[in-house]
Amino acid sequence: MWKVGDHVISSRLLLGTSRYPSLEVMREAIEVSGTHVITVSLKREQFGRKEGGPFWDVIKQLPCHLLPNTAGCMNVKDAVNMAYMAREVFGTNWIKLEVIGDTYTLQPDLFGLLEAAKILITDGFEVFPYCTEDLVLWGVDAVLLNTAVAISKDPVRMASAFATAISAGRMAYEVGVMQERQMAEPSTPLLDTPFWQVEK
Amino acid sequence: MQIILFNNVSLSMERELTLAELLVQQGYEENGFAVAVNQTFVPRSTYASVCIREGDKVDVIVPMQGG
Numbered sequence: 120m121w122k123v124g125d126h127v128i129s130s131r132l133l134l135g136t137s138r139y140p141s142l143e144v145m146r147e148a149i150e151v152s153g154t155h156v157i158t159v160s161l162k163r164e165q166f167g168r169k170e171g172g173p174f175w176d177v178i179k180q181l182p183c184h185l186l187p188n189t190a191g192c193m194n195v196k197d198a199v200n201m202a203y204m205a206r207e208v209f210g211t212n213w214i215k216l217e218v219i220g221d222t223y224t225l226q227p228d229l230f231g232l233l234e235a236a237k238i239l240i241t242d243g244f245e246v247f248p249y250c251t252e253d254l255v256l257w258g259v260d261a262v263l264l265n266t267a268v269a270i271s272k273d274p275v276r277m278a279s280a281f282a283t284a285i286s287a288g289r290m291a292y293e294v295g296v297m298q299e300r301q302m303a304e305p306s307t308p309l310l311d312t313p314f315w316q317v318e319k
Numbered sequence: 320m321q322i323i324l325f326n327n328v329s330l331s332m333e334r335e336l337t338l339a340e341l342l343v344q345q346g347y348e349e350n351g352f353a354v355a356v357n358q359t360f361v362p363r364s365t366y367a368s369v370c371i372r373e374g375d376k377v378d379v380i381v382p383m384q385g386g
Contacts, residue, residue, distance in 0.1 A: 135386030136384040136385060159383070160383065161381065164379045166327065166349065169381075175351055200359060200360045203353075203362075207363060
C-alpha cells in the first residue's frame, strides 16, 4: 500500500490509456493489470463531431483514479491552462504535469516544470511531475507506463506481465537484497567435495 | 455579423453571444468538456457571463486517451 495525496493505493503500477488497438483491449488490459490509476488526456474536439464520448464511457466504468496529463504542452501557460481544464473535465486535482522542452527526445523543460508546479500546487493540485531521473534520486514508489503494454503483440498479457514484475520488484525491495560482493563465491559448500579424495 | 473560430472552424454569429449561448447553439449542454477562449481556460461557472466577440477563438476540450 502506498499513499498518494489523500488516497491509499495498493497497486504500484500506473497505466496509460493510449495507443491500444481498441477500447475493448484497453479496458481488458487495465482490468488484468490490477492498476488503480490510469492516465488520460484532453484534446480539442473536431468541429461537428462528438469524439470524447466512447472513450469516456469506458473509462468512467473502471474502478480507477484518473491521472490527467498535460501532454504536448511546451510552456508554463499552456500546461497550467490544460491542468485547469483537466480538473474540470475529470473532476480530480491530480495532474501528471508535462512541460516538454524538446519534441524530438521528449525531454522535459525542468525550469518550466517547476514554475508550473508551484502555480498548480498553490491552487490545490496534486502534481505528478514528468521529470528526468536527476529529480528522483531518492528512488521510486511506483511505475507508470503505457506504450510498452499498448503496442505489444498482446497488450492484455503484457499488462499482466508488467503487473507481476512490478509486484515482484517491490516484494524483493521490501525483503532486502543480499550484501554486495566484489568476488565470486560458490553457493555450493565445498567442504567434503567427493573429488578432493581422488589421488592423481 | 460576427466571425469566430469554433473548434478551429470559422463560424458566423448574427450577434455577440455569451459562451453559454454559443455552447447550447453548438449542442454542448452536458458536462464532460472544458472550454478555452483565446487559448485560456474559462471555468464553467462563468460561461453565462463571458461574451464571445468577433475574432475570438473558442475551443471545446474533451477527454481522450493519454499516457
